[in-house]
Every structure is written in C-alpha cells, then in structure tokens.
Amino acid sequence: MKKIDTIIFDLGGVLIDWNPEYVFLDVFKGNREEMNWFFDNICTHDWNENQDAGYPIEKATKERIAKFPEFEELIRMYYGRWVEMLGGPITETVDVLDKLIKSNDYKVVALTNWSHETFPIALERFEFLHWFEGIVVSGEEKTRKPFKKIYDITLDRFNIDAENSVFIDDNLRNIEAANQLGINGIQFKNAGKLIEQLKSYNINL
Template sequence: MKEIDSIIFDLGGVLVDWKPEYVFLDVFEGNEEKTKWFLNNICTLDWNEQQDAGRTIDEANKTLIAQFPEFEHEIKQYYGRWLEMLGGAIEGTVKILDSLVKKDCYKLVALTNWSAETFPKALEMFEFLHWFEGIVVSGEEKTRKPFEKIYNITLERFNIKAEKAIFIDDNLRNIEAANKLGINSIHFESPEKLLQQLKIYNIHL
C-alpha cells in the first residue's frame, strides 16, 4: 500500500447531521408512519438528488407540486424549513478532522452531494467547513456522486492521486464508485469506528 497523502471527506452523514425527518415529524405532528410515507413517496431522496446535481429549488418545487398538488404545503416545507433539517455537527468526526488539520500531514478536501443554493448557509453555520483546502459541491458542478465525473473533478482539481487518497462516505454506493477508480475508501458508520479504520492506513490520531 502506498503512503496516504490526501483524505477526502463526505459532509452530510459524516461531519454534518442532516435528516429531513427533523422537519416532517413536526409537519405530521409526530406521526412517524406519515413522515416515512411522505419521504418515500413525495419528497424522495431521488428528488432531492436532482437538486444536488444542479436543478434549482424553484424548478424542483414546481415539478413536484404539479405532480402532487394536494401536498403543495408540505412540499414547500422541504426547502422552506431546510435549516431545521440540520441537526448540527457530528462532533466526534469534527474532532478527527481537527486532529488531521493539526498533524498537517495530509491534503484535506471535501466532496459533497449538496444543492448549490443551500450550501452557502452551511458554510455560515459550520466553521470546520473552512478547514478544508477546498470543497467540491455537486450542485455547483452539475453532477453528483456516484457518477465518475465528480470524483475525477476532485482528483484533478486538487492534484490528488487516487491510490494515495482515502475517501470517507456514509453511503456504500458512493464508496463502491470511488473504489472502481482506485481510490481507497472507508464506509463511515461512526467516529469511533473511523478512528480504528484510519489506523489500517497507518493514520494514528
């Protein structure tokens, strides 16, 4: 194994706690069944990922409301109350990132599926997002994980060699795509487990 010199972090689910349920449990007055149904059938992850890939929020709302006019009010809550979907920082991972910054041995970048319209709000909220050398935001690039193009953008923009990089993501689909490009990957499950997995690459914090 070649020595690692670059670490690429996903953001949502790794460093930032993001769950639409935080909003829609309130919208549906604590009814978990209704919340689950709505997020599985109306404001789905597939729908959200189209905004991550560059579609505007205005277009997203118009398209979905045209399909489900009876849910217009609820659909508008998705981005109308978007900030409430952010549960805060995942502190254990932020501590790991802080330790990596202080070691000053690695190129630290982020690769995130995130709407270009909402990401600036996250930059205002989370100071640690400014610790990276740079962040590749899918909505700005008009493509997203797990498509090969966005990984190549990240590698080329920051002069990273796949075999000398680690990619950390909570979505196995994204991990598998990175592996196909020769990028070492860690499937994120918890900060505690991440610490142990980094040791496999001789990264001790």
C-alpha cells in the same frame, strides 16, 4: 500499500447532521409511517438528489406541486424549512478532522452532494468547513456522487493520486463508486470506528 497523503471527507452524515425528520416528524405528529410514505412517494430521496446535482430548487418545487397538488403545503415546506433540517456538527468527527489538519501530514479536502443554493448556509454556520484545502460541491459541478465525473473533478482539481487517498462517506454506494476509480474507501459509521479504520491505513490520531 502506498502511503496515504490525502483524506477526502463527505459532509452530510459524516461531519454535519442533516435530516428532514427534524421538520416532518413533528408535522406528521410523530406518525413515522405517514412521514416515510411521504418521503418514499412525494419528496423522495432521488428528487432531493436531483437538486444536489444543480437542478433549481424553485423549479423542482413547482414541478412537484404540479404533479402532487394536494401536497403543495408539505412540498413547499421541504426547502422552505430546510434550515430547520440542518442539525449541528457531528463533533466527534470534527475532532478527527481537526487532528488530521493540525498534523500537517495530509491534504484534506471535501466532496459533498449538496445543492449550490443551500450550501452557503452551511458555510456560514460551520467554521470547520473553512479548514479544508477545498470543497467540491455537487450542485456547483452539475453532477453528483456516485457518478464518475465528480470523482474525476476532485482528483484533478486537487492533484490527488487515487491510490494514495482515502475517501470517507456514510453511503456505501458512493464508496463503491470511488473504489472503481482506485480510491480507498471507508464507510462511515461513527467516529470511533473511523479512527480504527484510519489506523488500518497507517493514519494514527
């Protein structure tokens, strides 16, 4: 195994707690079944990811309302109350990030699926986002994980050798796509497990 010299972090679900349930569980009066039906059929994961790939939020919202006019109020709420879906930092993982950066042994960058329209809110809210050497934001690149193009952009932009890097993401689909390009992957579960997995790459904290 070559020596790891670069760590690539996903953001949402790894360093930042974001969850639409923070808004909609209350809206649906605690009825998780109704809320999940709404996410499965109206404001779906795939629909949200389209905005992560750069599709305009206002246009996406209007199109969804045109398709499901009876759900207009709830659809507008998805991005209208987006800030309330943004939880706090996942502090244990932020501590891991802090130690990696302070060690000065690694290039540390981020690769995130995130709308370019909402990402400035996160940049303002979370100081640790300014610790990275750089961040590749899917909405700015008009593509997203797990498509090959966004990994190539990340490798090229920061002069990363794939086999000398480790990519941390909570989504197995994104890890598998990175592996196809020779990038070592760690599926994030929690900070304790992450530390153990980093040790397997001779990265000690």
